[in-house]
Amino acid sequence: MKAILFTTAGEPEVLQLAEVPQPTIQTPTDLLIRLKAAGINPIDTKLRRRGTFYPEKMPAILGCDGAGIVEAVGSDVKHFQVGDPVYFCHGGLGGHPGTYAEFAIVDERWVAPKPTSLSFEAAAASPLVLITAWEALYERGRLEAGRKVLVHAGAGGVGHIAIQLAALKGASICTTVGSAAKADFVRQLGADQAILYKQTDFVQATLDWTDGEGVELAFDTVGGATFAQTFPAVQIYGDLVTILEPDPTTKWKIARDRNLRISLELMLTPMLRGLTDLQRHQAQILAECARLFDEGKLQVHVSQSFPLAEAAAAHRLLEQGSIAGKVVLTI
Incomplete structure (x- = not known):
C-alpha cells in the first residue's frame, strides 16, 4: 500500500510517499480499515519536527485521525462488519502506524460509526x-x-x-x-x-x-x-x-x-498509556458526537484538503498558523 513515511525528524520534506506492506489483522477484535481520509493535527507536525514517542520504531507513519470503510474483521468483532463506514483516533505516535496511509488496523473498541451526514474528509478531521x-x-x-x-x-x-x-x-x-x-x-x-x-x-x-x-x-x-x-x-x-x-x-x-x-487536557494519554477503558470511553464520545452531527447540532469546518502525496504541503500550511478549522489528507 501507499503511505507517507518519515525516517528522521525535520522539515516537512522528510515526509515521503512510499510503498509499504499492507497491514493484516493481528488480534480477534481488529478491523482492517481502507482509509478514505486522514486528519492533520498539530501533534503530527510536532512529532515530525522532534521525532515520535518511540524513536526505536522508525520509520514511522504519522496521523491519529482517520475515516474509512471496514475491509475485513477479526473473528471476535461484534459491532462492525465489512463495508461499514467508520471514524477513529488511534495510532500515529510512533508505536502504531498512523493514518497517512491507504489502510490501517484498529481495534473495534477504539472505533465509532462515521456520521452519515459527514463526508469522509469531514469525519477524518473530527476525532482528536x-x-x-x-x-x-x-x-x-x-x-x-x-x-x-x-x-x-x-x-x-x-x-x-x-x-x-x-x-x-x-x-x-x-x-x-x-x-x-x-x-x-x-x-x-x-x-x-x-x-x-x-x-x-x-x-x-x-x-x-x-x-x-x-x-x-x-x-x-x-x-x-x-x-x-x-x-x-x-x-x-x-x-x-x-x-x-x-x-x-x-x-x-x-x-x-x-x-x-x-x-x-491531553486526549492522547489513554493511547500512550494503554488505558483501554478510557480508549473505549473516547470512542463513545465519538459515537455521541456522530449523533450530534447527524441531528444538525454540530459541524466541523475543513479549511483545505490535500492528496496523500502532498502531506508535506499540508504540514507547511498548518505550521503557518491562522487556519480556520482543519486540514485533511484525502486518500
Whole structure:
C-alpha cells in the first residue's frame, strides 16, 4: 500500500510517499480499515519536527485521525462488519502506524460509526478535536448550563468545536479570534462575543463582558504567554483548562490569589498509556458526537484538503498558523 513515511525528524520534506506492506489483522477484535481520509493535527507536525514517542520504531507513519470503510474483521468483532463506514483516533505516535496511509488496523473498541451526514474528509478531521474539546469542557471544566466560558482561538481546530459543545450545554461563550472574518465565523457557531485579540486586550474585554467578575471557565488552546495572561480573566474559584504544557517560568500568584482550579487536557494519554477503558470511553464520545452531527447540532469546518502525496504541503500550511478549522489528507 501507499503511505507517507518519515525516517528522521525535520522539515516537512522528510515526509515521503512510499510503498509499504499492507497491514493484516493481528488480534480477534481488529478491523482492517481502507482509509478514505486522514486528519492533520498539530501533534503530527510536532512529532515530525522532534521525532515520535518511540524513536526505536522508525520509520514511522504519522496521523491519529482517520475515516474509512471496514475491509475485513477479526473473528471476535461484534459491532462492525465489512463495508461499514467508520471514524477513529488511534495510532500515529510512533508505536502504531498512523493514518497517512491507504489502510490501517484498529481495534473495534477504539472505533465509532462515521456520521452519515459527514463526508469522509469531514469525519477524518473530527476525532482528536472532538475528544479534546469534550474532555476539556465537560470532564475537566465540569461545564454546566448558564455558565460563562472563554475559548481561546475559537476559529481553530479545537476551538471551533469547543464553541459548539459549550453552546449545546447552554453556556454563554466569548472567544478570541485574529480577524473580522473569523469573528463572523465563530458567531455563526454560537459564540456570543468575539474578541479581536490583536486589537483589544482580551482580559479587559472578558471582564467587561462579565461585569468585572471573569468567566467561570476558560479554555486555553494557545499556550505560551496566553495561559498566564488568562488568569485575571477567570472568576475567583473558577476553572482554567489548557491543552498545552505551562511554561516553567509561569508566575502563578494571580491564579493562586483567585483560587483557580487548573486542569491539563491531553486526549492522547489513554493511547500512550494503554488505558483501554478510557480508549473505549473516547470512542463513545465519538459515537455521541456522530449523533450530534447527524441531528444538525454540530459541524466541523475543513479549511483545505490535500492528496496523500502532498502531506508535506499540508504540514507547511498548518505550521503557518491562522487556519480556520482543519486540514485533511484525502486518500
